[in-house]
Amino acid sequence: MLAQLRQAYPPLQKQGVEIVAVTMGQPTQAREYCQEQDLPFVCLSDAHRQAYAAYGLGSSLVGTVHPTTWGAYAKSLLKGNVPAPASSSEEAAQLSGVFIIDQTGIVRYAYRSRTVADFPDGEALVAAVGDLKASSVVE
C-alpha cells in the first residue's frame, strides 16, 4: 500500500493533486509512523475510526486470513515494508479505501478494499486523476 502511494505521489503532484492519508492511530503515533515510513504527504489521525465509517469502510475477518492477504504481506516484507501491528482484532480487520475528491468536495473516484491486502496500484490512481483531468471534472 505504502509503496503504491510513494510511486503515485510525484506524478499526482505534477497534476496538482495532493495525497492525504488517514490512520487509525493517535496523532503522535500517526506522526511517528509517517516519519518512520518516510511518507512525504499529510498524515492525519482518526483514532475512533469515525471517518472510516463515514466513508463506508467496514471490516472483514475473512479478509485478514484470505490467501491473497498473506501473499501480499509476504511480498511487502520482502521489500522491507514491515506493517505495524494492530492493537485489537477489530482494527486488524479494518479495511482501507481510496477516494479522489475535487475542490468542491465531490467524490470523483472511490475504491473500497475487499480484503485487507486489496489496494489500487499507484498507476491506477494516477490514471484515474488523468481521466478526470481530461474530462475537466478535476480543475
Add this chain to the structure above:
Amino acid sequence: MIFLGREMNGPQVGEQAPSLLVRNAVGRTVPLANYWRDQPIVLVFLRHFG
C-alpha cells in the same frame, strides 16, 4: 468478500464527501474539507498505522 465483518454505506462517485473532524500531526482537530479546498486530493485510509 465482506464476511464475518461490518459492511457500511459511504459516499458514491458524484456525491458529497463527508468532512469529518480528524486530528493533524500536532493533535489539532481539523475538518477533512480543509484539505480539498485548495486542490483535489487523493484521500487514503490506511490500515493499522500503515
